[in-house]
Structures are given as structure tokens and as C-alpha cells.
Amino acid sequence: MQRLRNKRILLGVTGGIAAYKSAELIRILCRLDADVRVVMTKAACEFITPLTLQALSHNPVHLDLLDAKAEAGMGHIELARWADVVLVAPATADFIARLTSGQADDLLTTLCLATSAPICLAPAMNQGMWRDQTTQQNVELLKERSVRIFGPADGSQACGDVGPGRMLDPELIAQHTAEMFVHDLLSGLNVLITAGPTQEALDPVRFISNHSSGKMAYSLATAAMEAGASVKLVSGPVALETPDRVERIDVISARDMHQAVLENIEGVDIFIGCAAVCDYRPIEIQKDKIKKNPDDPSETLEIKLVKNPDIVSAVADLESRPYVIGFAAETQNVLGYAADKLRRKKLNLIVANDVSDGDIGFSSDNNEVTVLGEDFEEPMPRASKKVLSRKILKIVARRFRKWKREQNNTEGKA
Known part of the structure; x- marks a missing residue:
């Protein structure tokens, strides 16, 4: 109970x-x-x-x-x-x-x-x-x-x-x-989920980040646990309580998250890359706080950025890869960009949502998404992230079993 x-x-x-x-x-x-x-x-x-x-x-x-x-x-x-x-x-x-x-x-x-x-x-x-x-x-x-x-x-x-x-x-x-909250959909499976934003330091007091609250990933972690899975949550900085019976690994930067994921990926059946990972980080982190010149109102500041490791691609490229689900938070051409990301990163599924709508997405308790695979597209109307998480995992469980059967058949023929 x-x-x-x-x-x-x-x-x-x-x-x-x-x-x-x-x-x-x-x-x-x-x-x-x-x-x-x-x-x-x-x-x-x-x-x-x-x-x-x-x-x-x-x-x-x-x-x-x-x-x-x-x-x-x-x-x-x-x-x-x-x-x-x-x-x-x-x-x-x-x-x-x-x-x-x-x-x-x-x-x-x-x-x-x-x-x-x-x-x-x-x-x-x-x-x-x-x-x-x-x-x-x-x-x-x-x-x-x-x-x-x-x-x-x-x-x-x-x-x-x-x-x-x-x-x-x-x-x-x-x-x-x-x-109603007990399912054997993922019974016995190991699930690894990334959550929240990453923070990329500029100096000791400033960083680059985004508006991700982690609510969607934390709802997915709770739903996966309820569905019978053993769940690990690699989380960027968020103001959320750890879901009951979920193991949480706290990280700060994209490189921290990348390392934590690879260190915990062994034995994982399903990987869900839900975190809003910063694509870039400063090439150099200043040792001291960056100071402005109070006498120069036209002063500018240039910061050179370098790409962060692509975590979901790294997992998808593993020789013994798990079933990989990505997220695509877009502000335009949402389904087009998501479908491209699905193919380019060799994902099994991708969940697309429009974060230009202020009533859903990052900080909201609600969301409205579309789940895409190679051969299907399933829109999910606006609902709480808890409700959507259970619906998403039903699709994931069904597709994972099919993928696993196909893998076993291929290995048997080999």
C-alpha cells in the first residue's frame, strides 16, 4: 500500500x-x-x-x-x-x-x-x-x-x-x-535515467545552464520503479526529492554526467536520456571571479565554448548497448528535429516536446509529447508528467520486448 x-x-x-x-x-x-x-x-x-x-x-x-x-x-x-x-x-x-x-x-x-x-x-x-x-x-x-x-x-x-x-x-x-500503480511491465529489468540540467562553470561563482527542472525524469524514475524495475537516476542539480526506492547519483557538469553514466551502464537493460545536457562548455574556467571594468560601459566579454560529450550517442554506440530512449526538447519543427535525432544518434525511441509553450515542458507539472520510433508516431495529449510517464513506459516496455526478441533471434542464427 x-x-x-x-x-x-x-x-x-x-x-x-x-x-x-x-x-x-x-x-x-x-x-x-x-x-x-x-x-x-x-x-x-x-x-x-x-x-x-x-x-x-x-x-x-x-x-x-x-x-x-x-x-x-x-x-x-x-x-x-x-x-x-x-x-x-x-x-x-x-x-x-x-x-x-x-x-x-x-x-x-x-x-x-x-x-x-x-x-x-x-x-x-x-x-x-x-x-x-x-x-x-x-x-x-x-x-x-x-x-x-x-x-x-x-x-x-x-x-x-x-x-x-x-x-x-x-x-x-x-x-x-x-x-493501479503496480505493473510487472519492467519486472527484473535495470533502468538508468538521466535527469535535470547540467551546469558548466565560467568561474567560481557563475555557470551556463538551462531551465530543466528534472520533473519529467523523476516522474519516469518513479513510474519505472512502480513497474518493477531497479532504477538508477543520474541527476544534475535539481530541487526535487529522490523517488522512493530509486538510487540517485548527483552530478554537476555534462562531463560528470557522461562519466557517471558510463560507470553505471553495465547490466542496464533500458537507458532513458531525459536530462537537458548543455551542448557546450567554456574552454577555460577562470580561476577567479570575472570582474567588469566599471569605467568602460561599452566593455564586452567573449567566452569560447567547446562541445560537451554526447551522452545518449555514447550509450547507443556501445557494443553491448541497452535499449536507448532519448528526449528532444524543441521550439520549432519539433517532430522533424526529433526524427532526425532518432536516426542520427541510432536511438530506439525518442520523446519530443515543444518547450516554446510556457504551460508545459521544463518547469511545469504538465507536458504534451509525441513518442517516435522508426515505424510509428504516437502523440500524447497534455497531462501531468506522472500520467505521461506511465504511458511512455508502457510503450517502452512493449517495444523493448520486441527489440529483445529480435536480438535473440539474430544471435541464434549467428
Whole structure:
């Protein structure tokens, strides 16, 4: 259950008698160190008060589709991007029907349509409503759309009936939610990821660098660990905590990172070059702080630069190379430059994103990328970097297995 630590869970509460169980569910999720935000339908407020759920979640409860307090007044979009998973408990027959038909007539259904995070439902209704053919058809349609259904349980109901339709116990719902972050996609594999910027010293107090925050790489490291991999993270200077169960190696310059990668590359199955490595460094680092001439307002300063080692190319050129994924942060002709980098550096995959958009990229919690390979191109719409990381790793895992089979077949023929 530690897998829920720091996970962003958006809990939807709809109008059923089982809404009282949502309070206990929030207590459990928060006890497991999840960050919980609650969205309630109007009907849910008839069964339990927003103030109760706000006190338990330690966050304001969201009720309205258009929220004047939200950035740009569009709370549904902000919440949709924020969530790692959307969990609706209880999910009534009415909510299931509206979600199936694609309605967006309240905050909860709207954000379910807008989010790229996984959606999970814990149904709760009368046994007759659950058994109804329409409800069963709706549930099957949602399953086909990759919506997870937790339950329902069988037993006594508030109306006096006995049968299927009871909402699962909160402990079990929390367990199922935790399992959303458990995958065997990369089980037993060794993954090495580079992260953040590098700093290239000019003198003892100044350096050349870039705006990379390391958030994308750190999200990838967390997702890889959750997918069963042993993960090492070679990180430039960033203000981020080391992900749980990830080994972090701190470096400063591009040459430091290059050395650390080559020293740790043996036995690595998958290498992800996510760091924004400075392409150039000063030829000479001044021993003392560079001083300006206060009497010469037209004074200029020339700094000669030399190329830094290309880390991702160095890994791709190794005789026993791992599966290599690069990143391309561009401001124009994004896909064109990324495709060229893919071929030129002999990468297996490349992830391209447009860093000219200030709302995504370097310092943002969100991103919007396209994953390219020799024979495919898969765009991923704007979402949190945590959500995108899991999606990227699903592609990486699938492609890695194919690449490994082809390698084994080639070696067998030799």
C-alpha cells in the first residue's frame, strides 16, 4: 500500500446511501500518504456534507463546474490534469449511465471526459438496479473503454434487499486503487535515467545552464520503479526529492554526467536520456571571479565554448548497448528535429516536446509529447508528467520486448 504515497487521487462522490463510506475511504487514503481531492455531485451533498470530506482530506471540496476561484475559471480541466487516478466511490447507476453516454452536465462527469488519468468506479446501488440489463450493458461498455470496476459486493442493503450492489469496503477499494500503480511491465529489468540540467562553470561563482527542472525524469524514475524495475537516476542539480526506492547519483557538469553514466551502464537493460545536457562548455574556467571594468560601459566579454560529450550517442554506440530512449526538447519543427535525432544518434525511441509553450515542458507539472520510433508516431495529449510517464513506459516496455526478441533471434542464427 506504500504505492499510494504521494499519489494524486481525485475522489468522486455521487448521491447514494454508501456516500457515508467515502469518509472512511478518505481517511484510509490519507493515512497511506495519498493526496486526496474530492468532487461531489449535488445529490451526494444530501447524504454527507462537503465540510466533513474537506476536514478529512485537508483540501477544499469541489462542487461546481465553473469555479471562479480556479485558474481561468476552469476547475474541471485543472483537476483533470492534476489527477493520477480518478476514483468514483460510490458510483450510482445514474452516474454510470451518464458517464457511458458521454454526458458532461456536472463537474464530475466533465472532468472524467477531460482527464487522461485512469478512471475507477466502485458501484453502489440496489441489487435490482445492478442486475438491470441497461446497467450491465453500461458497465461492459465502460470496461471496453478501460474504466476499472471495483465490485460491487454481495450482501444486505439499506433498503432491506439482499444481493449484489453493495459498495466494496473502503479498505478493499484502497487496495484496488494501490494496485493501479503496480505493473510487472519492467519486472527484473535495470533502468538508468538521466535527469535535470547540467551546469558548466565560467568561474567560481557563475555557470551556463538551462531551465530543466528534472520533473519529467523523476516522474519516469518513479513510474519505472512502480513497474518493477531497479532504477538508477543520474541527476544534475535539481530541487526535487529522490523517488522512493530509486538510487540517485548527483552530478554537476555534462562531463560528470557522461562519466557517471558510463560507470553505471553495465547490466542496464533500458537507458532513458531525459536530462537537458548543455551542448557546450567554456574552454577555460577562470580561476577567479570575472570582474567588469566599471569605467568602460561599452566593455564586452567573449567566452569560447567547446562541445560537451554526447551522452545518449555514447550509450547507443556501445557494443553491448541497452535499449536507448532519448528526449528532444524543441521550439520549432519539433517532430522533424526529433526524427532526425532518432536516426542520427541510432536511438530506439525518442520523446519530443515543444518547450516554446510556457504551460508545459521544463518547469511545469504538465507536458504534451509525441513518442517516435522508426515505424510509428504516437502523440500524447497534455497531462501531468506522472500520467505521461506511465504511458511512455508502457510503450517502452512493449517495444523493448520486441527489440529483445529480435536480438535473440539474430544471435541464434549467428
